[in-house]
Amino acid sequence: MTRFTLHGIFASGPTYKVGLMLNLTGTPYDYEHVDLRSGAHKADAFLAKNRYGQVPVLEDREKDECLCQSSVILDFLADETGKFGGKDRSTRLRAREWQFWGAGALTTGIYRSRAVKLGFFKFPEQVVEANFQMGLNAVKELNTLLDGRDWLVGAGPTIADVDIYGIAAYAPQAGMDLSVYPAVRKWMKRMEALPGFKDVDTCLPQKSVKA
Ligand SMILES: N[C@@H](CCC(=O)N[C@@H](CS)C(=O)NCC(=O)O)C(=O)O
Known part of the structure; x- marks a missing residue:
């Protein structure tokens, strides 16, 4: 078990x-x-x-x-x-900052825009547009903050990267073109090269599974 x-x-x-x-x-x-x-x-x-x-x-x-x-x-x-926690308390706190950042505009903008595209939610057109712009602005900010860095915090991947990747990975389904954000794309490729990585389509089973 x-x-x-x-x-x-x-x-x-x-x-x-x-x-x-x-x-x-x-x-x-x-x-x-x-x-x-x-x-x-x-x-x-x-x-x-x-x-x-x-x-x-x-x-x-x-x-x-x-x-x-x-x-x-x-x-x-x-x-x-004992993995992805960062090397010390300061790194962990920086990672937590990223997690809270991600829970704001990035999550609302990307997840809601995606949900509308997939037909899970319906919003008035102005709300749809506002969510989309909010998500896109957060992606732009992410691109700026990742410029010249391999990982969000410190020298290796942390829970900040896992968390933010788990949101950003849905940007294409939300109708956002990530190819114009090279720092984001390169960082995503780094995540996708980690051992054990699984993408949004293959990670979760469609029904209950015992290990
Ligand atoms: N902040 C929560 C959000 C969880 C969430 O929104 N879950 C959705 C599915 S993606 C859900 O359970 N929705 C049903 C509901 O809210 O009634 C987290 O990060 O875990």
């Missing part, structure tokens, strides 16, 4: 982030498909795991604990696996 179960749905960006981290750290995990369409995430059994009724949830059998919020789960897995 594995220590961890990831509860999520394959189309979910935040679930992808956690799946990516588990794969990059070589951590075995069971996967539990949560059927959002039938409302499984609002049933009592799931709310007992995550009070907010959202995926992802990482269930830890060893600690008898369920964690939610993808950025917090990455932070936790960095400690549990």
Whole structure:
């Protein structure tokens, strides 16, 4: 029996982030498909795991604990696996800064624009445009901040890279052309070359799987 179960749905960006981290750290995990369409995430059994009724949830059998919020789960897995946590406290805090940055305009702009393109959400045209511009501005900022750097923080990949990659990777599905942001593209290629990397289409199973 594995220590961890990831509860999520394959189309979910935040679930992808956690799946990516588990794969990059070589951590075995069971996967539990949560059927959002039938409302499984609002049933009592799931709310007992995550009070907010959202995926992802990482269930830890060893600690008898369920964690939610993808950025917090990455932070936790960095400690549990000893990987992607940064070399010291200062690096970790910088990585946490990036995670909070990513949870703002980048997440809203990219995930919402993607959700509209895929038909998951409908918004008035002005809102669609505002979300798209918000995401694009965040991508531009990311491109500027990555210029001349290999990784977001320090000399190697951290949870900041895993987290921000897990958002930026959906930009093409949101209708954003990343080829005009060379620093972002090169950094993404670096992420994609890491051992254990899996892309947004192949990382998460479409149904529950035991490790
Ligand atoms: N801030 C959360 C966001 C999680 C989230 O938005 N999950 C979506 C799926 S991508 C969800 O469960 N939506 C159903 C709902 O909110 O009722 C995280 O990073 O984990």
